[in-house]
Amino acid sequence: MTTRMISGKTVQVNEEGFLLSPDEWTKEIAIEIAKEEGIPELTPAHWKVIEWCRQNATNGRSPTLRQITAGTGISTKEMFALFPKGPAKKVAHIAGLGKPEGCV
Amino acid sequence: MKKLLILGAGTAGTMVANHLSRRLEDDWKITLVDQHETHHYQPGFLFIPFGIYGKRDVIKPQRDFVPPGVEFIVSPIEVIEPERNRVRLTKEGRYLDYDFVVIATGAHIRPDQTPGLAEHEWHKSIHDFYTLEGALALARHLRAWPGGRLVVNVVDNPIKCPVAPLEFLMLADWFFRERGMRDRVELIYATPLSGAFTKPIAAKHLGSLLEEKGIQVVPDFLIERVAPDAKKIVSYDEQEVEYDLLVSVPLNMGDEVIARSGLGDSLNYVAVDKHTFVSPTHPNMFALGDAAALPTSKAGSVAHFAVECFAENFVRYADGLEMLHKFDGHANCFIESGFGKGLLIDFNYDVEPLPGRYPLPGIGPFTLLQESEANHWGKLMFRWMYWHLLLKGKELPLPALMSMAGKWQNN
Numbered sequence: 097m098t099t100r101m102i103s104g105k106t107v108q109v110n111e112e113g114f115l116l117s118p119d120e121w122t123k124e125i126a127i128e129i130a131k132e133e134g135i136p137e138l139t140p141a142h143w144k145v146i147e148w149c150r151q152n153a154t155n156g157r158s159p160t161l162r163q164i165t166a167g168t169g170i171s172t173k174e175m176f177a178l179f180p181k182g183p184a185k186k187v188a189h190i191a192g193l194g195k196p197e198g199c200v
Numbered sequence: 201m202k203k204l205l206i207l208g209a210g211t212a213g214t215m216v217a218n219h220l221s222r223r224l225e226d227d228w229k230i231t232l233v234d235q236h237e238t239h240h241y242q243p244g245f246l247f248i249p250f251g252i253y254g255k256r257d258v259i260k261p262q263r264d265f266v267p268p269g270v271e272f273i274v275s276p277i278e279v280i281e282p283e284r285n286r287v288r289l290t291k292e293g294r295y296l297d298y299d300f301v302v303i304a305t306g307a308h309i310r311p312d313q314t315p316g317l318a319e320h321e322w323h324k325s326i327h328d329f330y331t332l333e334g335a336l337a338l339a340r341h342l343r344a345w346p347g348g349r350l351v352v353n354v355v356d357n358p359i360k361c362p363v364a365p366l367e368f369l370m371l372a373d374w375f376f377r378e379r380g381m382r383d384r385v386e387l388i389y390a391t392p393l394s395g396a397f398t399k400p401i402a403a404k405h406l407g408s409l410l411e412e413k414g415i416q417v418v419p420d421f422l423i424e425r426v427a428p429d430a431k432k433i434v435s436y437d438e439q440e441v442e443y444d445l446l447v448s449v450p451l452n453m454g455d456e457v458i459a460r461s462g463l464g465d466s467l468n469y470v471a472v473d474k475h476t477f478v479s480p481t482h483p484n485m486f487a488l489g490d491a492a493a494l495p496t497s498k499a500g501s502v503a504h505f506a507v508e509c510f511a512e513n514f515v516r517y518a519d520g521l522e523m524l525h526k527f528d529g530h531a532n533c534f535i536e537s538g539f540g541k542g543l544l545i546d547f548n549y550d551v552e553p554l555p556g557r558y559p560l561p562g563i564g565p566f567t568l569l570q571e572s573e574a575n576h577w578g579k580l581m582f583r584w585m586y587w588h589l590l591l592k593g594k595e596l597p598l599p600a601l602m603s604m605a606g607k608w609q610n611n
């Protein structure tokens with residue numbers, strides 16, 4: 097467990113830079129992490145997904161891609177266009193939620 | 201007469217019937233419904249493609265496990281009507297009333313959800329091992345397979361027994377080596393997750409295992425479709441992986457009866473409290489086993505520990521008392537790693553798999569997150585335990601809640 101400064105705020109993160117506490121998340125942090133993930137600008141479509149995920153997180157864990165597409169009406173293809181390569185993981189990272197994991 | 205209705209006589213439903221028929225008094229009537237006469241030992245499916253188990257090792261008549269006094273009805277279940285406390289069966293449109301209902305209809309594969317998967321190449325160059333028919337067809341195919349690129353693909357999570365695809369690959373490595381043809385086989389694992397191991401401590405201990413066995417991992421691969429004639433799988437972001445033999449773990453979903461009854465999420469799983477299994481909307485409805493939407497693995501071991509907690513709770517709950525036991529998401533899974541060895545993982549909602557020793561009086565200890573022969577024997581012994589102890593609700597030397605005994609905490 098380490099801490100790091102993101103856009104002027106000190107937050108706790110895991111080895112891969114995922115926020116440990118969703119409560120420490122801010123919109124500024126999201127913008128900063130998105131840049132690191134190769135997304136220079138968060139459009140309204142990005143925000144729609146991020147906000148939906150934060151509202152529908154259970155125990156700090158992000159919804160699955162299937163739940164996101166069903167819940168927001170955004171198709172899987174569009175999700176890949178918005179958050180290229182592993183959208184579920186990228187959204188979780190940007191939205192300050194836990195990474196999608198298997199059991200091991 | 202109070203009526204308890206159990207839907208599905210798989211691992212969870214059969215155990216519930218056995219545990220509760222012993223605990224509930226004579227003024228209860230327990231009814232168990234399943235569409236099939238035979239019970240499948242699903243963990244055994246993994247061994248069938250490699251000729252280790254045959255059909256006879258994994259099936260038994262359902263009635264062998266129905267305790268005396270419990271009514272067993274064979275029929276598909278058409279719909280659950282919680283507002284009217286009743287269930288309609290497909291057979292003769294018969295209605296069953298209940299005071300309490302336990303949904304244990306499990307999860308199964310849905311190859312129809314991925315274009316190209318279950319079409320003309322299904323059970324030819326494209327196989328599964330999550331069904332008995334699939335595992336048997338794959339066994340026949342592997343006997344004569346000349347070698348080539350074998351791709352294992354998980355369509356999406358959650359799946360039952362999330363480690364089964366890895367076990368399949370590790371057994372395949374052993375199988376082809378035994379047959380002297382490993383140099384003619386490429387083993388590839390295409391997973392929607394960011395790697396084969398995603399939990400930090402497990403990844404640290406097991407990360408090199410696949411590399412040592414020459415199994416290549418394609419991470420972040422979310423399949424959109426199969427091109428059955430071009431023999432390749434294509435992801436949503438246009439990655440392509442070619443295969444000669446595709447072993448798919450298709451999308452897993454809860455049964456359609458859940459959707460028909462308006463009780464499921466987008467994958468037909470039933471929302472319940474993760475500690476007590478009570479439905480948040482219907483206080484006389486429970487869901488156990490794979491049918492439940494729980495943040496733990498879909499596994500027989502989870503169903504087993506869950507049922508033990510549930511059975512004690514239910515007797516109190518039905519009497520209007522508070523439920524005392526809180527299920528912790530405990531899972532305990534042996535992982536076959538080939539060459540007569542295996543791994544063991546033990547975890548719950550809060551504690552990820554840790555290394556160490558798993559104590560088991562008289563037999564253990566088993567090594568956690570580390571290969572050993574004892575773990576392999578543990579896995580094979582489990583089939584006997586399943587048929588003779590587990591389903592019948594007999595005492596097993598395994599605590600229902602996870603224990604930290606033997607686990608190493610400084611990793």
Ligand SMILES: Cc1cc2nc3c(=O)[nH]c(=O)nc-3n(C[C@H](O)[C@H](O)[C@H](O)COP(=O)(O)OP(=O)(O)OC[C@H]3O[C@@H](n4cnc5c(N)ncnc54)[C@H](O)[C@@H]3O)c2cc1C
Binds near residue numbers: 213457490
């Ligand atoms: C290849 C493979 C390997 C596995 N390995 C392991 C392992 O090593 N360890 C482990 O712990 N777990 C393992 N599992 C998982 C384990 O088998 C399941 O988690 C367990 O069987 C779940 O029990 P269940 O009662 O919830 O569902 P099931 O046992 O699947 O039972 C559901 C029952 O409901 C019935 N049903 C469903 N819908 C209807 C309907 N509409 N009408 C009537 N009846 C219906 C079905 O016929 C079935 O009998 C494995 C699974 C597979 C596929």
